[in-house]
Amino acid sequence: MVATLVRLRFLVLRNSLKRSTWQLVAVVIGAIYGLGILGLVVAALIGLGFAPVELASTALILGGSVLVVGWILVPLIAFGVEQTLEPARLVVFPLSMKQLLVGLTVTGILGVPGIVTSIAVLATFATWLREPLAAVAAVIGGAVGVLICVIGSRTVAALSTSLQSNRRFRELGGILIFIPLILLGPIITWVSQGVATSADALPQLARALSWSPLGAPWSVAADVAIGDWGPAAAKLGISLATVAVLVLIWRRSLAVALVTPPASSAKRVAKGKTGLFGILPATPAGAIAARCLTYWRRDPRYARQLIIVPLVPVFLAIYSGNMGSLVLLNLTGPLIAFVLALALYTDISYDGTAFATHLADGVRGIDDRLGRLWALSVIAVPVILLGTFIPVAITDSWASLPMLLGLAVAVYLTGLGVSAVSSSRIVIPVPQAGDNPFKSAPGAGFSTMLSGFATWGVTMALCLPAIVLAILSVVFDSVLYGWLTLAAGLVVGAIAFVIGLRMGAAQLDRRGPDLLARLKRMRSA
Amino acid sequence: MSDPTPPSASAPAPAPAPAVPAPAAHAPSDHPAMQLNRLSKRFGDKVAVDDLSLTVPVGSFYGMVGPNGAGKTTTLSMATGLLHPDAGQSLIHGVDLWAEPLKAKALIGNLSDGVKLFDRLTGEQLVTYNGLLFGLDRDEVAERVADLLKLLDLESAAGTLVVDYSAGMTKKIALACALVHAPRLLVLDEPFESVDPVSAANIRDILTGYVQNGGTVIVSSHVMDLVQRMCDHVAVVANGRVLVAGTVDEVRDGSTLEDRFVDLVGGRTHAEGPEWLRRS
Structure with missing residues (x-):
């Protein structure tokens, strides 16, 4: 039965790739990129085999902890949780909960991220080759570590689903609850950076982490290598207990999710x-x-796109803290402008086939574009203004205000122009209305990333005049350049906005039915 | 599916029904309500619509019947501007839809099958939305929305999100959306699917009244019996072609429409299913 589930998962992947050449190209590019990184990591792990034990174990524990955090958080922030085999769809088959859990775990390990992680973990065998017993311990600990990664991410997915089925969490609240969870990462970093103000403290941080579920599986081998059998056993115990607890939570929330539509x-x-x-x-x-x-x-x-807003100042404050001054905090406004303007770069995907209403009702492309940007601006403009003025007030750097406003205006208007064009052209698989917003639609990952980065890149390139002037105003500490940035921002932004709006509208008038055809295909994907 | 409001079947018979919406007044013309000229569409290797031509006279109640996958939805999508045809023309009251889409679409009320609605709006918001998209002013929209909700027995569900509607209520609200701008031509793809019998009869009355007031209706359906009773014209479509078209009496040719349909389309089998299925 587990083998059937695994086969099913690959069949779905293969068939969804067959439907779209672009998706295949995106996956190939992603695979090459991933293989490159994997090669580097494996080389580094082998190289660590010749480094002092202290250094090797510190690097492994820190790297491993980041890996676990990444597995759990990245799906929430970036791509959504990959759920080709959505438990809810399997519920009609006579599968026991045990078979379901094992099947989902195995398919998770055999996905692309799972395979990459497993290979990297196997490479730690080479790191500890100098102590054969430690090398064996590395593989055992690593295997448990991979389980923590995979099951951890599934548990979060199931939790978010079961929260979803609770009515109170369905709307905005369901999103807000994840903000502290996502902030956990930066907060931990912040705290630990306080401890580890210099590189000397990293081993200490690693030692502390090695007693936590994040670092324990990766530190078993390190303890074996120096002959600390007691701690090694204890840490293996911590790792196994973590897996057990995760399975328990997963099982519970899955059971709830399956019977609660x-x-x-x-x-x-x-x-x-x-x-x-x-x-x-x-x-x-x-x-x-x-x-x-x-x-x-x-x-x-939609609300999910707003999660990033409170995160921007927090991240900037953390980095400013590292630099010893709060200057970076001033960039809050322009960065929020950037993120929000491009939040809708594929707005029509969210409409799904309901977009047919606009087609059937003979909506002009320009009205469609204007309406969507209008709605976004009602939310975004106040947020951007607050994000620009409040940090300036905090850091008392009113001289930079024209420059910052110029940047924000340039980025926001240009971003709107770019989104107006891109969203009349690109539709990507997104969760359907009513689905878990954290779910990634089948086969979305790489193509989403690719089209996202493309629109970001184009926006940045178009804003270049304003960005260059802003940098000059900082370098020369010049108020004049600041005002020039504002002027350039207004001009560049207005031009990009108007041109983008017209291009997008014309494109939508011409190609609207083709967009709908693609949305229909995607929905049945 | 949960049904937050009682189905209309249990509601008391509606008191004097609001007036059936009449199509916008217009100067008489000799163009047919819809004329499809040699429409074609292929998806990959599959020819969905094959050189299809059809003329729908003004004031007719036109049924389009055909087996699953015959190309009905594809044809109606191309006729109403939702899908680019590979070749061919769609003339709506003489307006070439693909040349002047906005002008032609303003004449059509469209209920399409297989697409979603903006279902996070309440029923009332959704119909209002459609009215405003057609450029009606606010007071006019409000008045028509109230009339339509009453007509379709959706008043009690006006403030409920469309996503929480039952399948039949969803069809009815979609019909309200198609009617709100008083179109001259109604194109309804499977309007009776999952609609309860009482609502179906109500919808039929509305459509009949609409035709009597000079409007034109095209419905696609699987239900031969319904088409035979309701429509005055019918076209039988299979494999992307029109097999036969004309008045219902011409097409059924003394037999029932269902028998004629099976004769024309073929594919009727008398198998009892595989042996293992009969045992259970």
Whole structure:
């Protein structure tokens, strides 16, 4: 049965690649990139075999801990949890919970990230080759470590699903609860950086981590190498206990998720209450803006894009702290502008086939574009302004304000222009409305990343004049260049915005039906 | 699926029904309501629609029937501007849809099968949204939305999110969306699928009234009996072609529509299924 599940997973992958050449290209590029990194890591691990034991164990424990954190957090922030074999779809088959858990774990290990991780972990065998017993311990500890990674990420996925099926968490709240979880990483880094103010403290940090679930599996071999049998056994115990606890939580939340279908929100308003439709102008663009804003509020897939907003100042504050001054914090506004302007680079994907409404109702491309950007701006502009003014007030650097505003304006308007074009062209597989917003749609990963980076790159390139002026104003400490940045930002941004809007609108008028055809294909994917 | 409001079957018979929406007044013209000229579409190796031509006269209640995969949805999608045809033309009251899409689409009320609605809106919001997209002003939209919700017996569900509607209620709200701008031509792809009998009868009355007021309706359906009773014209489509088209009486030719359909399309088998299935 487990073998059948594994075969099914690869069959789904193969068939979804067959449907789209671009996705295949993206996967090949991703594979080459991944193989390159894997090669480097394996080489480094072999190289560590010739380094002092202290250094090797410190590097392994720190690296391993980052790996575990990455496995658990990256899906939440970036790609969504890969769920080709969604437990909910398997529920109609007579599978015992045990078979289901084993099957999902094995398919998780045999996915691309799982294989890469396993190979890297096997390479630690080479690191400890000088102490054959330690080398064996490295493989055993490493295997448990891989299990922690895979099961940990599945547990988080199941948890987010079962939270989803709880009505209270379905809307914005479901997203907000993940903010502290995501912040956990930076906070740990922050705290540990306080401890480890210099490189000398890294071994200490590693030693501390080696007693935590994050580092324990990777430190078994290190203890064996120096003959500390007691701690080695203890750490193996900690690792196994971690796996056991994770399985327990996973099993519980999966059991809940499987018998609790996403609850209907059963939200009702009185008749005659059309909400934002009664407030925004009664034009096609106004109606689209009202619809989008309603979705920003009701559909967690949109809210998910806002998670990043509170994270920007936190990350910047952490890095500023490292540099000993709060200057970086000033970049909050422009960075939020960048992230939010491009949040909708593939907006129509989120509509899904409901986009047919716009086609059937004869909506002009320009109204479609304007409505969506309007809705985004209602949210983004106040946030960006706050993100620009508050840090300047905190750091009392009012002289930089024109420069920062210029950057924010340039980035935001250009980003809107670029999104207007890209979202009339690119549709990517996204979770359907009502799905777990953290789920990655089948076969999304690499192609999503690729098109995302492309739009980021184009936006950056178009903003270059403003960015260069901003850098000059910092380098020469010049207020004049700051004002020039503001002027350039307004001009460049306005031009990019208008051109982008027109290109996007024309494209949508011409190719709208083709977009719908692709959305339909994707939905059945 | 949960059904937050009682199905309309249990509701008391509606008191004087609101007026059936009439198509917008227009100058008479001699163009057919819809004329499809040699439409073709292929998906990869599969020819979905093969050189299909069809004329739908103004004021007709036109049924389009055909087996699964016959190309009905593909044809109607190309006819209404949702799918680019590989070749061919769709004229809506003489307006070439693919040349002047906005002008032609304003004439059509479209209920398409296999696409979703913006279902995180309430029913009332969704119909309002469609009205505003067609450029109606706010007061007019509000009035029409109220009429349509009443007409389709959806008043009690007006404030419920469409995602929480049952399948039949979803069809009805989609029909309201198609009617809100008083189109001259209604194109309905499978409008009766999963609709309860009472609602189906109500919808049929609405459509009949709409035709009597000068509008034109095209419905696709699997249900021969319904088409035979409801429509005055019918086209039988299979393998992307029109096998026969004309008035219902012409097409059924003395027999029932269902028998004629099976004769034309073929594929009827009398097998009892595999032996292992009969044992259980």
